[in-house]
Amino acid sequence: MSQVTGHKLKIGIIGCGNMGTALVENLAKTVGPGRIIVFDRETAKQESLIKGFKVGGAASAFELIEKSDIVIIAVKPQDIDNILDLLKGCRDKLVVSIAAGKTLEYLASKIGAEVPIVRAMPNLNALVQASTTGSSINLSVLPLQKKAVEEIFDSIGTVVPIDENLMNAFTAICGSGPAFVAYVMTDLTTEQIRDVFVQEALAFGFQRSAAETMAQKTIEGTLKILRLNFDRDVFIKKVCSKGGTTEAGIKVLEQKGKTAEALSLAVRAAARRAEELSRG
Incomplete structure (x- = not known):
């Protein structure tokens, strides 16, 4: 029940x-x-x-x-x-x-x-x-x-x-991830984005099953919301908050471009910002 x-x-x-x-x-x-x-x-x-x-x-x-x-x-x-x-x-x-x-x-x-x-x-x-x-x-x-x-x-x-010690990493991939997906989807395939998210999640310490679920569901959810006439740029701005984790990652993408390597760096930047915020 x-x-x-x-x-x-x-x-x-x-x-x-x-x-x-x-x-x-x-x-x-x-x-x-x-x-x-x-x-x-x-x-x-x-x-x-x-x-x-x-x-x-x-x-x-x-x-x-x-x-x-x-x-x-x-x-x-x-x-x-x-x-x-x-x-x-x-x-x-x-x-x-x-x-x-x-x-x-x-x-x-x-x-x-x-x-x-x-x-x-x-x-x-x-x-x-x-x-x-x-x-x-x-x-x-x-x-x-x-x-x-x-x-x-x-x-x-x-x-x-998840274990709480992985929450900052989770935030970077699943909390900020939708904005990252929306930003790079014009240049990277779904598979490329998924591979980056999975590899970063594994590097942070997630088990493969959790890493794959996080990556797949974050991408699927973002594509679903964008299909429902959600403007891509408006959506990115909606996910971003001033001084937050998503903003930190988007700044990296703006500087480095829409590549798999840049996406990896964006996820790491978001995780670092989450860590800073959790320390106050």
Whole structure:
């Protein structure tokens, strides 16, 4: 039996940006809108989701946390501390963070290691249910909770459970990868891009099966989203955030060209930037 649909768990989502919206849209279909609660500081964003998908809303992050069994934090990294302050010692909540660069250790230092915490990294292909999401858990997450999280992210694509020490590398390939695919696809074949991603993943320490899944799903998801009339340049800009991992890789491609070697260097640059961000 599904751990999400089989138990009447309430899922709260804080943050209604691209990822938050993708999760709301797809979870409303899989578990039902009555089980979803949303909150965003921008009232217009929140109201749009409530009206569009018939989900519940909360007047504050505190109210959402009170009403939820699973709390998904989908805010920007610089905004996460205010949310974490509200979750201190909440052992009865499963906390899922998709904030880039915020490690399990950091999250636990804010809310307590006894709280079940999941760190997840979806990508923008979630907009067409084709995300490749990496997930890492702390020691307080129970097997049924782990299963519930996998089902949540299955609603927007494929889940790859990984050791957290590989999360920065995962971010470079699967988080930033869609923008890299969109950038080089005019000059490189799908097979060439896949080979680069697989080789870089292996070099980072992933097992071959995981490396191949990450590469294949990231490419497939990107091609799917671009086929749905998503302008290539607009998509790249949407994946990029100022000072982020994707921007670091795209700068390399702009300097070095659209070659397999340049793509390898872009992935490595993105991984280095992810490492820098995780160190603060």
